[in-house]
Amino acid sequence: MRFYSFTLFSKVFVVQDLRQVSVVGLGLLGGSIALSVLRSFTGVKVVGYSHRGVTRRKARELGVATEVADDLGGSVSEADLVILATPIRTFEGVFERIAGALRDGCIVTDVGSTKVLAHRWAAAKLPKSVRYVGSHPIAGSEQRGVEYARDDLFERAMCILTATKRTDAGAARRLGEFWSQLGCFVKSMTPREHDRVFANVSHLPHITAAALINANDGDDLKFAGKGFIDTSRVASGPANIWADVLMTNSENAVRGIDRIMSELSKIRRAIESKNGRQIEGLLEKARDKRRRLIDYKIEKRELIQ
Amino acid sequence: MRFYSFTLFSKVFVVQDLRQVSVVGLGLLGGSIALSVLRSFTGVKVVGYSHRGVTRRKARELGVATEVADDLGGSVSEADLVILATPIRTFEGVFERIAGALRDGCIVTDVGSTKVLAHRWAAAKLPKSVRYVGSHPIAGSEQRGVEYARDDLFERAMCILTATKRTDAGAARRLGEFWSQLGCFVKSMTPREHDRVFANVSHLPHITAAALINANDGDDLKFAGKGFIDTSRVASGPANIWADVLMTNSENAVRGIDRIMSELSKIRRAIESKNGRQIEGLLEKARDKRRRLIDYKIEKRELIQ
Numbered sequence: 001m002r003f004y005s006f007t008l009f010s011k012v013f014v015v016q017d018l019r020q021v022s023v024v025g026l027g028l029l030g031g032s033i034a035l036s037v038l039r040s041f042t043g044v045k046v047v048g049y050s051h052r053g054v055t056r057r058k059a060r061e062l063g064v065a066t067e068v069a070d071d072l073g074g075s076v077s078e079a080d081l082v083i084l085a086t087p088i089r090t091f092e093g094v095f096e097r098i099a100g101a102l103r104d105g106c107i108v109t110d111v112g113s114t115k116v117l118a119h120r121w122a123a124a125k126l127p128k129s130v131r132y133v134g135s136h137p138i139a140g141s142e143q144r145g146v147e148y149a150r151d152d153l154f155e156r157a158m159c160i161l162t163a164t165k166r167t168d169a170g171a172a173r174r175l176g177e178f179w180s181q182l183g184c185f186v187k188s189m190t191p192r193e194h195d196r197v198f199a200n201v202s203h204l205p206h207i208t209a210a211a212l213i214n215a216n217d218g219d220d221l222k223f224a225g226k227g228f229i230d231t232s233r234v235a236s237g238p239a240n241i242w243a244d245v246l247m248t249n250s251e252n253a254v255r256g257i258d259r260i261m262s263e264l265s266k267i268r269r270a271i272e273s274k275n276g277r278q279i280e281g282l283l284e285k286a287r288d289k290r291r292r293l294i295d296y297k298i299e300k301r302e303l304i305q
Numbered sequence: 306m307r308f309y310s311f312t313l314f315s316k317v318f319v320v321q322d323l324r325q326v327s328v329v330g331l332g333l334l335g336g337s338i339a340l341s342v343l344r345s346f347t348g349v350k351v352v353g354y355s356h357r358g359v360t361r362r363k364a365r366e367l368g369v370a371t372e373v374a375d376d377l378g379g380s381v382s383e384a385d386l387v388i389l390a391t392p393i394r395t396f397e398g399v400f401e402r403i404a405g406a407l408r409d410g411c412i413v414t415d416v417g418s419t420k421v422l423a424h425r426w427a428a429a430k431l432p433k434s435v436r437y438v439g440s441h442p443i444a445g446s447e448q449r450g451v452e453y454a455r456d457d458l459f460e461r462a463m464c465i466l467t468a469t470k471r472t473d474a475g476a477a478r479r480l481g482e483f484w485s486q487l488g489c490f491v492k493s494m495t496p497r498e499h500d501r502v503f504a505n506v507s508h509l510p511h512i513t514a515a516a517l518i519n520a521n522d523g524d525d526l527k528f529a530g531k532g533f534i535d536t537s538r539v540a541s542g543p544a545n546i547w548a549d550v551l552m553t554n555s556e557n558a559v560r561g562i563d564r565i566m567s568e569l570s571k572i573r574r575a576i577e578s579k580n581g582r583q584i585e586g587l588l589e590k591a592r593d594k595r596r597r598l599i600d601y602k603i604e605k606r607e608l609i610q
Contacts, residue, residue: 158530201521204517204520205536208517208536208569210588214591215505215565216594223465223502224598224602225443225506227507227538228510229599230538231536233532234535234536238592239592243581243584247576247581260516260517260569263516263519263520264512264569267512267562272559279547280545280548282515283547286514287544290540291541292523303534
């Protein structure tokens with residue numbers, strides 16, 4: 001019932017407002033957005049752009065978009081919604097280069113994993129006549145490149161919308177409907193809150209996974225079991241993208257590392273002083289907290305048991 | 306061909322030498338050993354023992370062993386092979402209590418995750434007429450209790466045998482054949498080498514997973530995605546068992562934490578000084594190392610792609 005009324009609502013949005021979506025950057029994420037829009041919306045034109053000729057050629061061969069444009073300005077000039085899916089460090093330059101080509105009222109967003117700088121750059125570089133809202137769909141894989149793009153990447157994924165007092169409320173609402181239509185659970189927060197939370201729950205796992213691997217000798221790793229392999233999985237993600245993320249959210253990342261080190265020190269002290277009850281207490285605390293996390297995810301149907 | 310000749314070889318071992326296996330401790334591991342022996346060997350009697358009446362009753366109901374004994378001495382007195390599957394901290398006491406009941410030539414082992422102390426306690430408490438060899442099958446789950454016991458828990462698992470200069474070579478060879486028959490890949494090392502390696506590849510993931518969870522606020526965790534959930538999975542293991550492991554391998558664990566903290570500090574410094582190339586270098590190093598690990602595991606068929 002809920003799904004039905006929701007679909008009706010989306011169709012209204014589609015028909016009235018959304019004729020063209022432009023995706024700048026055609027990697028795994030950009031390609032998957034393009035494919036997902038083609039699958040989830042009827043009659044919407046998807047224009048893709050990549051600065052690399054080889055990617056444009058692959059994207060055309062794979063048919064990830066209605067059209068793949070050869071120039072950036074041309075790719076966005078007719079768009080109702082422009083989505084940046086390039087590395088975060090390029091956002092400032094891309095905003096600057098597309099500023100003159102955008103239609104009045106156009107919604108601009110990006111899918112970067114940090115949001116404070118994206119908002120700052122958008123405010124500085126985009127004209128007042130367009131409406132910027134940040135997006136962070138929590139989806140991806142260790143794979144890279146348009147050849148791994150999938151039209152179901154966003155199904156049951158969380159998507160965080162970021163908005164400030166200056167953000168157009170109508171644009172935020174419509175962008176939320178867009179991501180819902182692609183299968184996302186949409187939540188909103190400020191860019192500052194977003195960057196604090198995701199430094200903790202997303203950047204820190206990556207940092208600890210990398211540290212865990214780097215702390216180990218290659219020969220010892222031959223004895224690694226399933227536990228090690230799972231604990232370190234995220235460290236197989238693209239290093240340049242993650243360097244970008246950490247560079248653009250450095251203060252929160254450093255604070256997170258300090259908290260991890262403080263927790264490691266607690267465990268270290270308990271082990272060194274052979275305080276079995278204290279060790280067990282710290283492990284039990286983690287275990288309980290993780291159980292609550294898993295229960296919450298199952299209740300929210302973000303995890304299927 | 307290899308499997309066939311191997312099976313023949315095992316049958317010879319079975320017929321000549323193995324009439325009774327006794328399993329002391331009927332949790333997930335002990336119960337699974339008992340079930341696996343019943344499945345993998347013909348005509349071998351499996352006697353189980355637990356100090357808890359409720360566990361003995363459950364084990365009988367589930368039929369995990371040929372027989373569940375009510376007293377410890379009686380459970381091992383006819384055994385050719387005795388396997389301790391109780392928490393590590395109990396080994397010294399169990400060795401002491403079974404010492405007088407064991408048959409001459411009997412092989413005694415344990416499945417604890419640390420081995421130096423197990424060897425020391427065995428040397429101190431067991432009579433010279435029995436032969437102790439350490440075992441560490443790398444298998445388990447986050448589940449606890451005999452009701453989760455499975456007869457396939459050891460299939461494709463690694464099992465480390467630990468032996469010193471004082472260890473009987475024939476007993477080590479036979480014990481290796483036993484674990485192979487249960488489906489394990491068997492490797493040998495000294496207890497000292499074992500405890501160093503597994504502090505690194507097994508205890509450290511657990512410690513970092515626990516620290517990662519403890520460093521995070523419960524409300525923030527609502528935004529945790531698949532990355533966080535995988536990175537923290539092992540922290541759902543039983544806290545008392547892991548406290549035991551860390552207590553009995555404290556020096557290596559502390560050294561490992563120091564190495565992790567040193568790697569975290571490197572990443573922290575690179576982020577704080579906004580050195581993008583250095584951040585990327587550290588993440589790339591981890592990524593490459595993990596790729597080599599996965600390639601190795603696939604090549605050795607320990608991981609199926």
